[in-house]
Amino acid sequence: MIMLDVKNVSKKFEHFQLDNVSFQVPQGYIMGFIGINGAGKTTTIKSILNLITVDSGEIQIMGKNVAIHEAELKQSIGYAFGNVDFYTRSRIRTLTKVVKTFYDNWDDEAYRRYVRKFKLIEDKRIAELSTGMKVKYSLAIALSHGAKLLILDEPTSGLDPAARDDLLDIFRELVQDGEISILFSTHITSDLEKCADYITYIHEGRIVGSAEKDEFIDTYRLVNGKVEELEGIKERLISHRVNSFGFTGLIRADELPPSAAVNVAIPNLEEIMVYYSKKEAAHV
């Protein structure tokens, strides 16, 4: 089943627009949503949560339009924002008492289980929680009301490597039984190398690619060669850099000329993102 279906969504701001954004998150998988700062990740997520009204296009969760069925669908969605503070003076215990009243399917037993699993101390005020703990608290809330789609906006930013690794393990565990799906936005691509099944890449408000992770990476090649070879291939490169050893560039695999005298390697997600952002700089 398709859990989240973003279809041809456009939204225009004064200096930025989401331009015909489309991608799908299948049930039971983790979709990594990547792009550099300002690419449009948060705007897309706000559209999915119906926090902003899109100009055109449609977003469906479990086959239902979010703009029409917002209240019903929010029962099935959990969200966590890594860097946002909410009700910072409340204690966990107090906040949960309020939050649980929003949900029809609240499961106290599940909540108790997640409080223990995530080692949440209920007497602590939100302001006293570390970033990782805040994300875990959001997850505990989401999982206790039976959320089937978790929308995590930069959940790992600001975390140390050990805390990040801990959360990534939790995300993997959550999708294991095929019920829960996760949309995970980040610019820390190494997190996604570890935990995402699919990748959607947004650049300047447009989707550059959305596919299973290895297939997405396999669309690109990193090439390097002597500067003399650059002219013959330059036009096909997404961008390139030159140093004293020669040049390195990113190219779509289907654009690679068979006869080019260059070394070819598979890039990682970070290299794909870095070379795409250089492309933008070259065109400004």
Ligand SMILES: Nc1ncnc2c1ncn2[C@@H]1O[C@H](COP(=O)(O)OP(=O)(O)OP(=O)(O)O)[C@@H](O)[C@H]1O
């Ligand atoms: N309400 C708004 N009015 C005008 N412009 C906006 C509004 N919200 C976002 N933008 C602009 O849209 C662009 C995309 O922002 P967005 O937050 O979606 O990017 P992002 O990919 O999430 O970036 P980051 O990784 O830095 O969080 C930015 O240039 C931002 O200034």
